Amino acid sequence: MQLPIVAPAPIVSEHAQAFRHLFNDERAYQHFQHYLTGLIVLENKSLSNISRCTLASADKSNLSRFLSSAPWHPPVVNDTRIEYVLKQTILHRLTSSGSSLILDDTMCEHVGSLFEYIDRHYNHCSSRYPLAHNLVTSHYLSGAVRFPVDFEVYRRYEEVTEWATFVAKHFPAETIPSQAKARNQLHKRLDPMLLQEDPDFAARHKLFCTKIEIAQLLIEQSIERGLPFSTVLMDSWYLSADIVAYLESVDKDWVSLLKANRNLEAHSLRIQDDSGQRLTFDSPQIKVKDLLPLIPKSAFAPIQVGQHTYWCFTFCGRIPRFGKVRFVISFETAELSGTYAVLITNRADWSAKQVLAKYLQRWPIETFYRDGKQLLGLDEYRMRTFEAIQTHWSLVFVAYSILHLACLPPPTNAPGKRPTLLAKTIGQVCRQQSQALMEKLILFAHDCLEQGESAALVFAKLFDRQNRGVPACPAR
Numbered sequence: 445m446q447l448p449i450v451a452p453a454p455i456v457s458e459h460a461q462a463f464r465h466l467f468n469d470e471r472a473y474q475h476f477q478h479y480l481t482g483l484i485v486l487e488n489k490s491l492s493n494i495s496r497c498t499l500a501s502a503d504k505s506n507l508s509r510f511l512s513s514a515p516w517h518p519p520v521v522n523d524t525r526i527e528y529v530l531k532q533t534i535l536h537r538l539t540s541s542g543s544s545l546i547l548d549d550t551m552c553e554h555v556g557s558l559f560e561y562i563d564r565h566y567n568h569c570s571s572r573y574p575l576a577h578n579l580v581t582s583h584y585l586s587g588a589v590r591f592p593v594d595f596e597v598y599r600r601y602e603e604v605t606e607w608a609t610f611v612a613k614h615f616p617a618e619t620i621p622s623q624a625k626a627r628n629q630l631h632k633r634l635d636p637m638l639l640q641e642d643p644d645f646a647a648r649h650k651l652f653c654t655k656i657e658i659a660q661l662l663i664e665q666s667i668e669r670g671l672p673f674s675t676v677l678m679d680s681w682y683l684s685a686d687i688v689a690y691l692e693s694v695d696k697d698w699v700s701l702l703k704a705n706r707n708l709e710a711h712s713l714r715i716q717d718d719s720g721q722r723l724t725f726d727s728p729q730i731k732v733k734d735l736l737p738l739i740p741k742s743a744f745a746p747i748q749v750g751q752h753t754y755w756c757f758t759f760c761g762r763i764p765r766f767g768k769v770r771f772v773i774s775f776e777t778a779e780l781s782g783t784y785a786v787l788i789t790n791r792a793d794w795s796a797k798q799v800l801a802k803y804l805q806r807w808p809i810e811t812f813y814r815d816g817k818q819l820l821g822l823d824e825y826r827m828r829t830f831e832a833i834q835t836h837w838s839l840v841f842v843a844y845s846i847l848h849l850a851c852l853p854p855p856t857n858a859p860g861k862r863p864t865l866l867a868k869t870i871g872q873v874c875r876q877q878s879q880a881l882m883e884k885l886i887l888f889a890h891d892c893l894e895q896g897e898s899a900a901l902v903f904a905k906l907f908d909r910q911n912r913g914v915p916a917c918p919a920r
Contacts (some may be wrong), residue, residue: 489821535855540672543586552823685765
């Protein structure tokens with residue numbers, strides 16, 4: 445038995461007015477508030493369950509139409525949300541030099557292939573290929589202020605182009621292998637001919653965007669929005685010469701993880717061995733993982749960032765097509781054992797501590813994915829059309845953003861003394877909203893009883909709809 449929603453959550457009522465002008469009638473505006481409330485307080489975030497638990501909702505189809513075919517536009521909702529949050533956080537945010545844009549992606553996994561654009565994507569965390577939407581997002585961070593900005597869905601080349609269908613059409617004798625390496629070889633052999641022979645395939649080919657292209661698009665959108673930031677934080681997946689060149693063209697710094705198998709230009713390295721002699725190399729390039737054993741352990745120094753101590757070695761060097769960069773190799777133990785991280789930045793003048801501290805600011809995008817899935821239903825949708833799914837994601841972003849406003853500490857007029865820590869967690873604010881709605885529910889039931897309704901009738905009014913599908917009496 446779930447909490448019947450007799451009114452919008454207080455936090456929704458507080459901030460919803462900022463979005464009122466986007467809806468052409470009161471009913472759509474009510475659906476907007478009810479859906480946000482359901483995302484925040486209900487355990488089951490599905491559209492049908494939100495409709496069942498909302499007393500003022502007449503039918504599931506009304507909420508469904510609101511998500512899939514109503515005359516309002518999720519991108520405009522997203523624009524309004526970002527503009528509103530920026531205005532609300534003027535006295536919380538740091539200067540642009542202390543603010544960052546974070547890039548990452550997450551899997552919204554599902555069972556079943558009826559969702560539009562769903563496909564099998566490789567999940568490096570679990571080393572498997574689940575059916576999922578691969579959501580690429582940008583996230584803004586400025587002191588205690590942190591919120592999602594934009595999103596795009598990465599679609600695999602074979603799904604965008606319907607590659608298997610065109611292979612079967614033009615090369616019926618070919619068997620498509622299941623192994624990635626063999627499929628890539630088949631792509632190299634057949635794709636040039638498909639592009640030349642079939643205009644339809646060529647048109648679909650042009651629609652494909654790599655994750656690198658999506659990442660650049662998200663950065664461009666953030667700059668067009670006027671978001672004040674100076675640094676882009678990303679993991680190794682997005683580190684490419686194209687992204688580095690683009691960030692240099694727009695005068696943005698960057699910090700990223702580096703894969704251990706990346707080649708460095710050996711002649712650019714000025715590293716000494718235990719005897720103080722400069723290391724020499726037999727080849728013009730060397731991989732990071734091959735360089736690490738050559739670095740003396742005495743070169744690593746403890747560096748404290750926050751409450752944690754890391755053992756780091758930093759040096760400058762060059763990567764082909766990247767130019768001069770600074771590297772930081774970091775271990776979590778003084779024994780220099782176990783896993784390690786290699787960070788890289790264009791800011792060759794930064795210290796190891798500066799690089800580490802900046803990259804650790806990337807963590808809020810991970811907590812957004814966690815809170816978005818566990819608390820707000822980021823991946824808990826059952827709509828089949830991509831238009832409706834995009835609408836769901838945009839409303840999850842709205843729910844997260846208004847909850848985040850309640851997590852901020854008191855504002856201050858002193859830019860140099862603005863806090864960087866939150867006063868509450870998203871989970872705490874969600875629980876507070878549930879408690880506030882419980883109070884509204886008690887008062888609603890009390891009012892019904894005061895007006896002479898029997899306890900059985902009040903109970904039926906509150907719970908029959910979600911338990912047995914019986915339409916509830918209109919809320920008073």
